[in-house]
Amino acid sequence: MKKVVIIGGGIAGMTVAKTLIEGKANVEITVLNSSPHYFSGPSRPLLLTGEQSLDRIVRGYEEAMVRGVRVITGTVFSIDPDNRKVKYVGGYASSGGTGELAYDYLVVAPGVVLDGSNIVGYDKYRHKVANVYDPGRVHVLKNRVWSAERGRIVVYAPKAPYRCAPAPTETALLIDAVLRNRGVRNRFEIIHIDANDKTQPPVIADVVSQIYQNQGIQLVTNQEIVEITDTEVVTKSGERYKYDILALLEPNRAPKFIEEAGLGKAFVDVRGPQDLRHPKYDDILAAGDAAALPFPKNQEIAFESALFAANKILEMEGSAYRASVQYAFVGWAYVGNPEGRLETLSVRFGLDFTSQPPKPTKDPQPKREYTAAKDSWEQSYLANLFGYK
Numbered sequence: 001m002k003k004v005v006i007i008g009g010g011i012a013g014m015t016v017a018k019t020l021i022e023g024k025a026n027v028e029i030t031v032l033n034s035s036p037h038y039f040s041g042p043s044r045p046l047l048l049t050g051e052q053s054l055d056r057i058v059r060g061y062e063e064a065m066v067r068g069v070r071v072i073t074g075t076v077f078s079i080d081p082d083n084r085k086v087k088y089v090g091g092y093a094s095s096g097g098t099g100e101l102a103y104d105y106l107v108v109a110p111g112v113v114l115d116g117s118n119i120v121g122y123d124k125y126r127h128k129v130a131n132v133y134d135p136g137r138v139h140v141l142k143n144r145v146w147s148a149e150r151g152r153i154v155v156y157a158p159k160a161p162y163r164c165a166p167a168p169t170e171t172a173l174l175i176d177a178v179l180r181n182r183g184v185r186n187r188f189e190i191i192h193i194d195a196n197d198k199t200q201p202p203v204i205a206d207v208v209s210q211i212y213q214n215q216g217i218q219l220v221t222n223q224e225i226v227e228i229t230d231t232e233v234v235t236k237s238g239e240r241y242k243y244d245i246l247a248l249l250e251p252n253r254a255p256k257f258i259e260e261a262g263l264g265k266a267f268v269d270v271r272g273p274q275d276l277r278h279p280k281y282d283d284i285l286a287a288g289d290a291a292a293l294p295f296p297k298n299q300e301i302a303f304e305s306a307l308f309a310a311n312k313i314l315e316m317e318g319s320a321y322r323a324s325v326q327y328a329f330v331g332w333a334y335v336g337n338p339e340g341r342l343e344t345l346s347v348r349f350g351l352d353f354t355s356q357p358p359k360p361t362k363d364p365q366p367k368r369e370y371t372a373a374k375d376s377w378e379q380s381y382l383a384n385l386f387g388y389k
């Protein structure tokens with residue numbers, strides 16, 4: 001029986017595993033995931049307002065294992081493409097030693113790392129950096145925003161592509177709502193510094209810009225942060241911004257072992273959006289945020305790329321089964337609550353890549369029901385991939 005090894009038990013990795021099982025592929029599937037649980041991303045920003053709790057967005061792998069997927073807790077640190085081997089170090093829920101797995105097919109789906117190594121002062125002042133991207137750091141940000149008395153809050157978005165395009169604007173607007181709720185908004189300045197020419201995703205940049213104006217949030221575009229000090233951030237053009245609270249997202253990239261294995265630079269090279277094999281290796285495929293795709297990095301695209309990757313393995317194995325898939329997504333961006341109620345509103349947007357040029361859609365009217373729709377959508381992914389609600 002052929003061995004499929006999947007690096008990363010997130011949206012893309014678990015979708016590949018599930019699809020291979022649904023397609024009755026005659027393969028042994030092993031998922032390597034760095035922790036024994038998965039934290040879902042999309043509603044993490046709502047931890048800031050207390051509208052989401054961690055228990056609703058964390059899942060274990062046990063029910064997926066019941067379905068026939070072997071899951072090993074381990075962090076991959078090396079791939080040897082010529083000898084078809086993967087090396088990992090075991091974590092909590094394993095012996096903790098190093099291990100090696102041989103594969104016939106390798107699916108690389110570890111998502112992204114937040115890489116601040118090119119920002120001067122980052123190592124020294126990393127404790128100053130909090131954001132909504134990590135479950136621990138979002139709690140730090142929450143504590144800082146709920147306890148500060150006054151000052152300046154700097155929110156930063158690096159150059160795209162980074163995962164979840166609207167998350168920095170969501171951060172700024174949720175912080176605005178919390179400060180209004182506390183009755184202290186007039187004691188704070190909120191500045192969003194963006195390395196891009198407009199807030200991401202571009203399809204709702206005009207909507208965000210209008211809401212920022214209404215809420216008194218300052219937007220500075222085309223400014224890349226290159227240095228952090230104890231009290232300031234410095235941009236490439238030499239502008240200095242004092243901060244009291246820093247909600248900075250580091251530039252995103254795939255983990256370094258991918259570059260070291262010659263599989264790509266910032267992200268894993270693929271032949272194309274529908275053929276996710278590495279250009280040099282038929283037996284290595286990428287999926288999800290780690291893949292170098294010409295699309296935004298979000299959950300729908302991660303899911304769709306994983307279906308294409310699974311379909312390719314099924315094809316190479318001579319199976320007739322194909323999951324139905326095309327590239328298109330709908331998303332909801334949190335826009336806070338203008339009156340400071342901890343009842344977040346959202347706007348809806350989407351991009352359909354099946355037409356050329358890709359067809360954007362949006363409803364610029366913030367609605368409470370869109371926040372509920374995003375929650376149901378996220379929960380259905382978790383139930384589907386991890387086997388329980």
Ligand SMILES: Cc1cc2nc3c(=O)[nH]c(=O)nc-3n(C[C@H](O)[C@H](O)[C@H](O)COP(=O)(O)OP(=O)(O)OC[C@H]3O[C@@H](n4cnc5c(N)ncnc54)[C@H](O)[C@@H]3O)c2cc1C
Nearest residue numbers: 008010011012034041042076110111164288289298299302
């Ligand atoms: C704060 C936040 C908000 C978001 N909001 C939205 C949204 O509103 N809409 C939307 O569509 N998307 C959103 N996303 C993005 C979405 O969560 C990602 O695009 C999606 O999870 C990508 O799937 P993936 O499988 O590539 O990566 P992930 O789901 O992150 O899975 C990667 C897995 O690989 C594991 N891993 C990493 N490195 C290794 C290693 N070396 N060895 C073994 N395992 C490893 C990780 O632990 C993880 O479990 C958001 C993400 C975040 C963080």
